Amino acid sequence: xSTEPLYVDGxxxxxxxxxxxxxxxxxxxxxxxxxxxxxxxxxxxxxxxVNGRPDNPxxxxxxxxxxxxxxxxxxxxxxxxxxxxLLPTELPPTxxxxxxxxxTIEDDALRLLFTCCHPSLSMEARIALTLREMCGLTTEQVAxxxxxxxxxxxxxxxxxxxxxxxxxxxxAVPPQEELPERLPDVLQVIYLVFNEGYSRxxxxxxxxxxxxQEAMRLGNELARLLPQGEVxxxxxxxxxxxxxxxxxxxxxxxxxxxxxxxxxxxxxEDIHAGIAWLEKALALTPTGYYTLQASIAAVHAxxxxxxxxxxxxxxxxxxxxxxxxPSPILALNRAVAIAMNGAPDIGLKLLDDIAHHPQxxxxxxxxxxxxxxLRRQGQHEAARDAYQQALQLATLDPEKRFLHRRLAELExxx
Amino acid sequence: MxxxxxxxxxxxxxxxxxxxxxxxxxxxxxxxxxxxxxxGHYLAGQPLQPTETATTVRVRDGETLISxxxxxxxxxxxxxFYLLEAHDLNEALQLASRIPPARLGSIEVRPVxxxxxxxxxxxxxxx
Numbered sequence: 001x002s003t004e005p006l007y008v009d010g011x012x013x014x015x016x017x018x019x020x021x022x023x024x025x026x027x028x029x030x031x032x033x034x035x036x037x038x039x040x041x042x043x044x045x046x047x048x049x050v051n052g053r054p055d056n057p058x059x060x061x062x063x064x065x066x067x068x069x070x071x072x073x074x075x076x077x078x079x080x081x082x083x084x085x086l087l088p089t090e091l092p093p094t095x096x097x098x099x100x101x102x103x104t105i106e107d108d109a110l111r112l113l114f115t116c117c118h119p120s121l122s123m124e125a126r127i128a129l130t131l132r133e134m135c136g137l138t139t140e141q142v143a144x145x146x147x148x149x150x151x152x153x154x155x156x157x158x159x160x161x162x163x164x165x166x167x168x169x170x171x172a173v174p175p176q177e178e179l180p181e182r183l184p185d186v187l188q189v190i191y192l193v194f195n196e197g198y199s200r201x202x203x204x205x206x207x208x209x210x211x212x213q214e215a216m217r218l219g220n221e222l223a224r225l226l227p228q229g230e231v232x233x234x235x236x237x238x239x240x241x242x243x244x245x246x247x248x249x250x251x252x253x254x255x256x257x258x259x260x261x262x263x264x265x266x267x268x269e270d271i272h273a274g275i276a277w278l279e280k281a282l283a284l285t286p287t288g289y290y291t292l293q294a295s296i297a298a299v300h301a302x303x304x305x306x307x308x309x310x311x312x313x314x315x316x317x318x319x320x321x322x323x324x325x326p327s328p329i330l331a332l333n334r335a336v337a338i339a340m341n342g343a344p345d346i347g348l349k350l351l352d353d354i355a356h357h358p359q360x361x362x363x364x365x366x367x368x369x370x371x372x373x374l375r376r377q378g379q380h381e382a383a384r385d386a387y388q389q390a391l392q393l394a395t396l397d398p399e400k401r402f403l404h405r406r407l408a409e410l411e412x413x414x
Numbered sequence: 415m416x417x418x419x420x421x422x423x424x425x426x427x428x429x430x431x432x433x434x435x436x437x438x439x440x441x442x443x444x445x446x447x448x449x450x451x452x453x454g455h456y457l458a459g460q461p462l463q464p465t466e467t468a469t470t471v472r473v474r475d476g477e478t479l480i481s482x483x484x485x486x487x488x489x490x491x492x493x494x495f496y497l498l499e500a501h502d503l504n505e506a507l508q509l510a511s512r513i514p515p516a517r518l519g520s521i522e523v524r525p526v527x528x529x530x531x532x533x534x535x536x537x538x539x540x541x
Binding site: 119120121122125159162163166167181 | 463464466467468469478480481482483
């Protein structure tokens with residue numbers, strides 16, 4: 001008996017998101033579902049020690065939450081602004097008649113993810129909503145992880161939820177034929193969450209929420225529910241990048257570029273896991289964006305020294321990426337790969353060709369890449385100019401310090 | 415002649431309204447539609463959910479782009495429309511002046527444009 005509250009704690013951690021996902025479908029409203037979920041856990045704390053633990057706790061919590069939610073709707077039904085919340089004319093099914101098969105409950109998690117990542121919501125709202133609803137973080141936790149004021153974030157979430165309700169964004173997994181169009185939206189949100197955490201892993205961070213871990217947890221769950229090649233590809237990409245985390249900064253917290261990293265610090269177990277995901281992804285066609293990116297990350301991960309990097313293979317992978325998903329950033333990376341593959345002149349020429357693209361002409365990494373190629377070529381004067389341009393456009397302190405160091409090195413070389 | 419009357423107001427003003435004032439406004443609109451229908455001027459119309467429920471669709475290079483909004487910094491937002499039958503613009507403006515939200519925001523009246531006749535299918539020369 002005395003262990004009951006602890007058991008509920010664990011259940012809350014493991015099942016609250018699942019209970020809530022199903023309640024959102026049943027009650028058709030995010031806020032109502034959250035209240036109902038909380039009510040259900042309160043009821044569990046009160047009733048289980050007396051009546052004993054139910055055989056299927058998740059189903060019990062959903063049924064109880066559904067009861068609480070219906071009661072709420074009845075109580076609110078007079079208020080105008082809640083009028084659209086009213087259930088349709090037919091009577092709601094009784095809690096006992098609900099379909100609570102494990103597969104239905106699993107599908108609800110997927111429905112929730114696709115709803116949170118719906119393209120009609122702004123990208124900021126998608127990220128906030130996904131972290132809040134799918135990862136079960138509090139508003140304060142999400143706000144601190146995204147470096148936002150809790151009030152700003154709360155507003156963003158409220159507006160997104162209202163839009164889902166009032167514009168009737170469907171609570172559904174898109175049908176098979178629409179998946180190729182909709183899945184990238186979900187993968188992009190997960191990858192942005194990952195990058196948000198990854199780019200912020202430097203310095204004395206006080207944030208206790210690890211966004212890279214949350215992104216990988218989401219990816220893992222998605223891979224289980226929707227075993228598609230690109231989901232595997234994204235998992236591979238995240239693991240292969242994250243494996244390099246400790247090597248990305250030195251003991252002073254300064255940035256270390258890929259070629260200068262101490263590769264003994266790369267976490268081999270993550271590399272192996274990433275490559276295993278990649279192999280699963282490559283077995284499924286067509287090979288998509290994340291799978292190709294992960295393939296590039298794998299080439300780096302498998303070179304025990306920077307000089308052993310198979311740049312020829314990287315060039316071929318960028319060729320494939322640029323053909324299928326043309327973008328100026330990919331063209332930039334491809335040009336660098338060509339230069340590193342023993343053709344620096346061609347690489348620099350390709351950089352000049354794309355220099356005026358609006359997405360690149362104000363992009364500090366374009367000038368940093370150009371400067372690096374010039375430096376390797378021994379064109380120190382031109383390299384200095386490019387580093388200066390990069391410095392003017394860079395905003396993050398570690399990046400600025402890195403560019404300053406490179407400039408200083410050039411001053412001291414002939 | 416057909417005219418569309420586009421109803422604009424500041425959503426802020428509506429949000430700040432008391433429950434009773436909002437109910438009254440809705441009832442007034444219902445009565446207005448009944449009056450316009452009885453006189454044969456009302457063809458169709460619909461109030462809209464607030465702009466925060468809006469989604470914009472664009473197709474560029476064959477790709478469908480969906481985005482949140484619009485949240486342009488316009489003073490007044492589109493709140494609904496009426497399709498009216500009127501002899502001329504004068505009559506349409508008169509009808510529009512009796513649409514209740516005209517007191518709160520503005521009504522833009524535009525004559526409808528008929529599309530040109532559907533093009534005949536192209537036939538092969540010499541057929």
